[in-house]
Amino acid sequence: MGFSTIAGAAFRALTARKDGPSLYDVCDPVLLKYRGGDPHLGKFYRTALGNPALRPLLRRTGHPALRDRKRLGALQEALRRARDEAEPDWAAVGQPIAELMADIKVHHPAPKPVAAPARSPGLAEIDRAIRRCGAHLLGSFAKNGFIPTYAAFNLIGDADMGGREMLMALTGLNSRGYKNSTLLFSLARIFIAHSPARALINPPWRGIAEPMWQPMQIRHRSAYYDAFFTEALLSYVETGLASSDEAAASRRAISEMVDFCLKTSAEEVPSHDGTTVNVITALAPLPHPRFSKFFSQIKQDLGFGIYVPDCDTTACSFSAATQAGCTDPILDQPLLDFYRGYQVREGANEPRVTVPLNDNIDYEGGVVTWIDNLAGDRPYGNDLDPTLNLDILEVSFRNLSRWKILETPQRLETVHRILGFQRRLAESGAFKNPRSHIYYLPELYSAYFGRCHAAFMALPEAARQAIDPDGAFALIRERVLAYVEGELIAREMNPFDAALALMALAHLGADVPSFAPALHVIVASLGEGGRHGPYRAYEWNKMKTPTRILVGGPEVTSAFVLMGLALARRAMTK
Structure with a gap:
């Protein structure tokens, strides 16, 4: 504008x-x-x-x-x-x-339909963007001591929040x-x-993910973000494009971020069998979230003083630590036993979802978001997000042997019920509807399904058959690919949308020529971030209440672009 x-x-x-x-x-x-x-x-x-x-x-x-x-x-x-x-x-x-x-x-x-580009960018252009994004993440870590993420208010609110949904939230x-x-x-x-x-407050934009151009952006740190940045730096090292100094810096940053996730952000909470479990909190106690003093006070004034752990931060932190080769004893906890207590069972504990903003979907088998702390606090009530449940599946596949999931009928049943929840979401087409998602957008769901599918496909054939005897993953893959190829990349995208599309396409084994639209957008947009980084800040996730609060940042865009390009590059050079 x-x-x-x-x-x-x-x-x-x-x-x-x-x-x-x-x-x-x-x-x-x-x-x-x-x-x-x-x-x-x-x-x-x-x-x-x-x-x-x-x-x-x-x-x-x-x-x-x-x-x-x-x-x-x-x-x-x-x-x-x-x-x-x-x-x-x-x-x-x-x-x-x-x-x-x-x-x-x-x-x-x-977004408007667009014609496919005449050509796909070459490897040299892709490698240049990967190196720029990797250097941006490492430079930000060196400057700040962590990689920051930002929150910004959009006062016009969320399209899915009408009067009915507002009353749901109030009650x-x-x-x-x-x-x-x-x-x-x-x-x-x-x-x-x-x-x-x-x-001024809500100008139009290109693509789906909203640019974060609001002037009031609140910098902060969370284990959820550190887990994600850990995966991005692991991806950078795996490309072989990082210099020896950058590879060493990446390993140091990864070690520090995993430590922040599993130690600084760990919190003991009650489980449903009377024991206690160590999970990962959404925001560690001060001063670890790294708010400025000004915004720390504003946060209190606005009524956001209490943060509690959540199932997604816990799953993503455990997954990133597992991928990084961490052996901390906290990872030995079979999270599925704990998640089972937060899993919706039709007719038994449906009231666990107290803020059903996405009541257009069937919750049965899904795991809710927020975890009660030792004091019993649950300030946000509870809701249920489909993408979170993909993260639970993904971390379970990475720890299949450690948690003895196939050997423990109760744990395997928990996985089956989450997978059934996801299958119904795909069969109905509801995953494409933004209303179905609490914290994310459909294209991010698609990228994270690709991530989950890759972890599933890395398992032995016998394990895959035990987890998915009815072919749910194949059905969901077909529906997600149809959405990404037929809708997402066929319309105007910004580089954040394009990175998510690439992650889905590459993880799900799409034909390499289908990468061209997303690759073109990413390469053509390189440098749009100016002095803030290779790319602008876009909406990664959001809160629909109390108004539309976007979370993202230039570093977040760099990380998603890096991972999307790394996956595409691997497929192109096979």
Whole structure:
């Protein structure tokens, strides 16, 4: 988006004709200053929505429906109840906001079809991009002592979050601070959607994964990211393109990141059989997440003070450590015994999914996201994401012998039920629907299925037959390849989309000529990141509540591009 476009949108927002009460007309009388009640609601309002940067952009945006004094009064009364009541009826509190969310009109990207490129880039161009990405990751580690990832708010919200889903979140989340932030971000979305400022907050982009061009980006570190960067550097060393110094630096970084995952980020939690298990927390205690002091305080003010472990971070950390040859005793724990307690069994523990934003899919056999800590905290309630369940399968295949999965009927049954969950997702075509995913996009699901499929195919034939006697992997592979070849690479892509497409294509054994569209985008985009790296930051994963929070970074793009190109290169040189 050029300067003239930004300036025009800003000017229109600052000079718009006000057509009804604004966000601040609604909230200031209730939340700007008050005594008693819940202090966090007002603090969140002043910090996130009433701040000096956002207020000028939205103060002239009114909502015509709120010229009805009865409707305005009902909305303000709902805010008062959220502010003053010890145990608000959150469904009733959210209802006036849910009704106003009907015409937000936020849609998923719909990239245009494109013609296939005339030629595929050569190995020299591919090798150049791999080396640039590898050097970027190692340079970032040397500079920061870790490889950072960033979070950014998109205040227009997620396309899958309508009024119905907002009410699901308000009633299913456990943390009052998280309910507060969901309520007020949802209210703000209504006014942003009607404001010329919408063009600044949510400009169009190329491809599917959203670029992270928001000015407020929060740098942080997590074991989930370190596990992923570990895999990327392992991939770089395996290409043989790293210099001897770079290979040595990669091994040092890998060792430190694995240590961060398995030791710094380890947390003891209760298991469902009365024992305790060491899992990996989403964010290690301060100062390990490496927030700046400013953002650390903002995080507290916004109500994101409590983080709990999650099944995905645990699976990915164990997998990366296994691939790196780590022998830490924590890896001997058969995670499937623990995950079984978090696995949805139809009719028995379905209420475990308290925030069913993707209730268009059948949860039976899937494992939920969040793990209760020793104090019993679960601030996000619980949800269920398909990609997370691929990671559980993948780490189980890498530790098949260590965890005696084939020899233990209960563990094998857990694997069978997760695989059944994935099969139904593919048979229905739901994996292609963004609504089916909580934290990821369909193209990332496709890439991670490729990663999982590769681990499965590395097993002996007898093991594969015991795990998948009915050919679920073959069916899912066919459906995922059809999506990647027929939809993803046939339309406009950005380099992040292209990297994910390459990972899926190469891992799933697609014909090498099919790599051409993705390779072309990646090579042609090299250098787009300017001083920040070879490529821009794009959406890797997201939170749909309390608003659309994107996670990614230039280093993340470099890592995905590196892995996608490394896989393509291996197939091209066979």
